[in-house]
Amino acid sequence: MMPSSLILFIPLSTILLAFVRCEDQQSQLSQSTSLLVDQLDSEKLFRTYDQLRDTVGDFDDVAVELFEHHDHDELTQLLTNYSRQYPNITHLYSIGQSIQGRELWVLIISDNPREHELGEPEFKYVGNMHGNEVVGREALIYLIDILCKNYGKNEYISRMVNETRIHIMPSMNPDGYSAAREGDKSGVKGRNNVEDVDLNRNFPARFPSHRRKSSGKTVQLETAAVMRWLQQYPFVLSANLHGGTTLVNYPYDDSPDSARRREPTPDHALFVKLAYSYARAHSRMWKPGARCLRPELNYERDPQLGIINGAEWYPVAGGMQDWNYVHTNCFEVTVEMNCVKFPFARELGFLWNEHKYSMLAYIEEVHKGVKGVIVDKETQKGIANASISVGRGAKIISSAEGGDYWRLLNPGVYQITVGHPHYESQTATVNVTKDAVVELNFALNQTTSTDSFKSEFGALIDQSTTTDASPTTASSIAVIASTLVSRLIASHV
Ligand SMILES: [Zn+2]
Numbered sequence: 001m002m003p004s005s006l007i008l009f010i011p012l013s014t015i016l017l018a019f020v021r022c023e024d025q026q027s028q029l030s031q032s033t034s035l036l037v038d039q040l041d042s043e044k045l046f047r048t049y050d051q052l053r054d055t056v057g058d059f060d061d062v063a064v065e066l067f068e069h070h071d072h073d074e075l076t077q078l079l080t081n082y083s084r085q086y087p088n089i090t091h092l093y094s095i096g097q098s099i100q101g102r103e104l105w106v107l108i109i110s111d112n113p114r115e116h117e118l119g120e121p122e123f124k125y126v127g128n129m130h131g132n133e134v135v136g137r138e139a140l141i142y143l144i145d146i147l148c149k150n151y152g153k154n155e156y157i158s159r160m161v162n163e164t165r166i167h168i169m170p171s172m173n174p175d176g177y178s179a180a181r182e183g184d185k186s187g188v189k190g191r192n193n194v195e196d197v198d199l200n201r202n203f204p205a206r207f208p209s210h211r212r213k214s215s216g217k218t219v220q221l222e223t224a225a226v227m228r229w230l231q232q233y234p235f236v237l238s239a240n241l242h243g244g245t246t247l248v249n250y251p252y253d254d255s256p257d258s259a260r261r262r263e264p265t266p267d268h269a270l271f272v273k274l275a276y277s278y279a280r281a282h283s284r285m286w287k288p289g290a291r292c293l294r295p296e297l298n299y300e301r302d303p304q305l306g307i308i309n310g311a312e313w314y315p316v317a318g319g320m321q322d323w324n325y326v327h328t329n330c331f332e333v334t335v336e337m338n339c340v341k342f343p344f345a346r347e348l349g350f351l352w353n354e355h356k357y358s359m360l361a362y363i364e365e366v367h368k369g370v371k372g373v374i375v376d377k378e379t380q381k382g383i384a385n386a387s388i389s390v391g392r393g394a395k396i397i398s399s400a401e402g403g404d405y406w407r408l409l410n411p412g413v414y415q416i417t418v419g420h421p422h423y424e425s426q427t428a429t430v431n432v433t434k435d436a437v438v439e440l441n442f443a444l445n446q447t448t449s450t451d452s453f454k455s456e457f458g459a460l461i462d463q464s465t466t467t468d469a470s471p472t473t474a475s476s477i478a479v480i481a482s483t484l485v486s487r488l489i490a491s492h493v
Pocket of ligand 1: 242
């Protein structure tokens with residue numbers, strides 16, 4: 001913040017001009033986001049609440065008795081019950097304990113819940129990272145409920161469970177939750193963990209000097225558990241559920257100079273598509289204008305659209321979504337579920353109805369783009385840690401243990417280059433369409449020297465560190481083993 005003595009020397013006209021410029025810039029940024037949304041919308045990439053309701057069809061929805069708040073013991077009991085009642089499609093595990101010793105539970109829902117199936121993407125939802133923002137926590141319980149109850153009965157849900165490994169963590173901050181109180185509209189009691197650290201500021205930051213006091217001095221147990229978790233599973237897509245307003249924000253959360261302005265990732269259009277897929281399927285999140293149903297909860301500087309770049313909204317250093325994007329293969333967005341952080345239980349049914357199709361539609365996004373398996377041409381064994389690059393300077397991802405990979409992409413034509421220090425690189429051109437994931441497999445030839453990898457891939461790795469979206473210059477070598485366009489999870493409108 002600027003010292004007040006300095007402000008006295010700045011002419012009023014300069015201040016006014018700066019203010020006007022700032023407002024102009026804000027409207028331009030908003031406009032460009034809405035233009036991009038319009039463009040993606042014209043490609044029919046988004047579905048509305050009503051369209052999703054038709055696509056999903058009839059299903060056994062959450063029973064009214066469940067629309068209650070559940071403390072840690074009740075949550076533990078509920079998750080245990082689901083895992084016992086639906087043992088074929090669930091697997092309950094803990095990624096560690098909070099500082100006060102509460103388990104950080106995750107329930108997997110999938111047709112083969114105890115193992116990673118080659119080619120099947122792993123998805124995650126994380127709720128209640130801020131302990132007093134509780135709607136995500138409860139909504140995740142309701143999501144578990146409908147996925148379990150309707151498996152084998154509703155076609156849409158059955159396909160989703162069969163084709164996706166869905167990890168659901170209702171609470172990342174159970175200690176904070178235990179201090180939070182029902183009825184808290186916009187408070188902070190219970191937001192942080194028991195060491196008073198804001199877990200969404202506690203991850204290693206892109207710009208460490210931007211960390212604030214609330215980031216804490218050390219990586220907290222809850223944060224470390226999540227970081228380990230991301231090394232254990234090849235997550236592809238994720239959402240982190242918060243509360244305080246109604247929108248979706250996406251990386252980056254921080255800019256090099258910590259300024260409040262748009263800081264797009266090289267995958268900006270993809271993040272806009274992912275975020276708006278959630279917002280558009282919500283009953284009102286997508287609508288321009290004030291974010292809250294209760295006018296007293298609207299802030300003047302709140303975004304007026306249902307989605308926003310994190311740094312454009314307000315810069316955050318050490319947030320979880322940036323860490324996911326920079327350090328893992330997982331693309332994560334942050335959903336602000338509603339304006340009241342800890343609403344009274346009587347509001348939960350209404351809130352679930354607003355969000356249920358968004359939560360399903362967002363999971364489907366894990367099945368869009370390109371996926372495949374990278375194998376050794378001679379042995380046909382999968383190659384782990386191969387690098388997969390998209391020819392637009394975008395993020396480079398790596399293959400999982402079995403050689404399988406997933407690269408989320410918007411529709412378009414891309415050059416996919418695969419490389420590994422012990423293999424010759426390959427490049428293929430692929431046409432990604434709207435609803436289907438394109439399967440693209442690679443069989444790589446071993447090389448005796450690492451020179452070819454260095455020459456082919458060194459340039460790509462350099463490119464990936466910039467935000468320049470220029471086409472890759474890596475030469476195309478061979479073509480792929482097979483390309484086949486396959487199914488998506490639902491038959492869309
Ligand atoms: Zn939050």
